[in-house]
Amino acid sequence: MSSLESDASAPAGEHRVAADWPFYLIFAVIGGCYVVLILALLIGDIAYMVRGDVTGPAWAGDMPAWLRWFVDNPIFAALSKPEIQYSITLSLVSCTVTAIMSIWVAVPVGYLMARWDDAMVAQQLDRIAQPVEHHSKRLAAIIRWCSPKALIDAILDIPIVLPPLVIGLSLLILFQFFPRGVREEVVYEVPAVVLAQFVVACAFAVRVMRATYEQIDARREQVALTLGCSRAQAFFRVVMPESMRGILTAGTLAWARALGEFGPLLIFAGATRNKTEVLSTTVFLELSIGDLEAAVAVSLIMVLAAVVVLVIARVWGSNNLTI
Amino acid sequence: MIRVENLTIRAGEFRLRDVSFEAPTGSYAVLMGKTGSGKTTLLEGICGLKRIESGSVFLGDRDVTYAKPAERGIGFVPQDGALFRTMTVYDNIAFALTVRGWSDGEIRERVDELAELLGVTHLLDRHITGLSGGEQQRISLGRALAARPSILCLDEPLSALDDDTREEMYTLLRSVREHSHVTTLHITHNIAETQNLADRLFIIANGGLTERPIKRPDSTPSIETV
Incomplete structure (x- = not known):
């Protein structure tokens, strides 16, 4: 209590906070790298394809090179x-x-x-779990998890x-x-x-x-x-x-x-x-x-x-x- | 008439126990109680939206305790209006009539009549988005009244409105009552709504329900007793 009081009596403005820009910078760099990686994947594919030799089919012989690329890629x-x-x-x-x-x-x-309102089932399971909780929190959690809704929910996630x-x-x-x-x-x-x-x-x-x-x-x-x-x-x-x-x-x-x-x-x-x-x-x-x-x-x-x-x-x- | 006898409803952890009351035909009953007192649960029980554990609900002379909501002849206006957002104002008001298979002409006539009573004729072709809170409540009221229910259930219909709109709604609800002679059950936690509208007052607290005399503004207001 006394420490709280001494904090409150300190003059306002003395508590200094570090600048925010390093925080934003680090987050932005990490995020930016990931976005660049995604884009680089696509750009790489395109670049690889464009690089190839362009000869073109015989009938496109007199086309400009860039146009020829469209028919021969x-x-x-x-x-x-x-x-x-x-x-x-x-x-x-x-x-x-x-x-x-x-x-x-x-x-x-x-x-x-x-x-699906699972309230009734959840209530019953909670009633069973409560005395167990005293002995093992984990077992109580498993009992609570046993409601048919949670079970079906889990089953639906299996293919994922x-x-x-x-x-x-x-x-x-x-x-x-x-x-x-x-x-x-x-x-x-x-x-x-x-x-x-x-x-x-x-x-x-x-x-x-x-x-x-x-x-x-x-x-x-x-x-x-x-x-x-x-x-x-x-x-x-x-x-x-x-x-x-x-x-x-x-x-x-x-x-x-x-x-x-x-x-x-x-x-x-x-x-x-x-x-x-x-x-x-x-x-x-x-x-x-x-x-x-x-x-x-x-x-x-x-x-x-x-x-x-x-x-x-x-x-x-x-x-x-x-x- | 709404008669509830020894009603017990459970909603999650909460339980409404052994509640009884009666609102005579054509009366305007207000049910007051704090947030979490079970007002809405009781209303949902009457509308058939919550399973009833024991006791009975009579609407008119009919025992509807286990009847489907659709068969109870109730108009329900929830707190935020709960209008159908994919429909126009016209289609919202006409909804109960479309479900009942009325002809287009009959529907048009009934919707026009209600729209005039509620002052929303100019909105009929509009969509729901962009309507004010007061407008939405009027439309919700129109939608509930369309099929001429004998009972009207209002769940805090005015709680989201500003003071001016609220005054308008008092007038509107009184004129609705005069026009339709519908038995109304109105839930609120606002004493002013009771004073303006009610002729029966029920207080719900600690899972029980009691009837109280209505104190008009000239006598001492007694919000503390609620």
Whole structure:
């Protein structure tokens, strides 16, 4: 107490504070380095591609050099290969199907997780945990964690935390239990591509949709109930229109995740040209045969797709969702 | 008429125990209590938004204890209005009528009538964003009254309004009552609202509920007893 009093009696202005600029400087340098690293990755890809010799096709002989580059660059060359055209088409189709399927699943799951009132269960678990707490805090924490909501929450995160290769292997193993006919239709075929993409992409869509519904005040839904709506009517008339931005964000995120998916695909769908080859597989295949330029070119096509998705999500989607 | 008998509701840690009261048909009942006293929980129980542990709720002569909110014939105006943000003012007020499948002509007529009563006719085509607090509460009131409910539940409807708007809302709520003869349950912690509007006053404290006489401004105000 006496020390407090002596502090208070000290004349104002004597307490000096160090300058703030070193703090900002250090933070800005660390942050800046990371941003530069990200940009350098992309710039490096582009620079590598532009560096190549420009001869151009015969019919472009009399074009100026810079114009010739546009018709004779690795991207152009890659795009003209039929197997890469197939891979681009399959990527676009499978990612879109995955995104739509993910939304179909993420909307109900996200809604249920956001609105699930676990208060009653939590209360009971707390009652059990309290006497235990005296002996072991950790055990009490585990008991409290055992509510079905927390459990399902954790399960929903499994595809996010599991190593991608393990997901692919698990899919492969799972289909060993299916009848031969089904297995042959799916494994190492196009459906496997979609399924492998879906397992991971959907987990991200679920997170977005859950955050979306948590941000929508349940009050408006309750008002809709008092105004004569059933649960379904309240959802489709009030909640759904309010969550459209979230749905768009979930869809684009799932799409982008699906585009970048590789590990599970390689194991569950294989990397067969003109069959289960998507863009990420193409990069892998081109690299494995030593065609670095084609690999970079396809990577840049994917970068372009990612940028488009990012812009869509930023402009029309919700931008304050924690994912 | 709203009649609540030995109602017990649990909301998380909090529990409202053995509450009974009756607000006669056409009356304007005000329910006062501190923050956290369970006012809103009680209102939610009456509206069907909170599970009731024991006891019963009667609206008119009907036992609605376990009825769905949609079947209770209640107009609910929450604290911040809770307007549907993706709809226009018109669609907000028309909401209950659209759900009930009224024809466009009937809806138009009813919405125009309400908009005039509430003084929001000039706002009908607007969206919700950018409306003032007072305007939002008027629209929320219109939305609640559209399907001609027999009961109107107001959860601190004036708490976010400035003094001038509040005076306007007093007049408005009185004229709504004259027009619709709706039985009103109004939750507040503001003694002035009670004095201006109530003909029955209930106080909720320590999980219990009692009726008190209303002290008008000419007698001594007694906020401390709340």
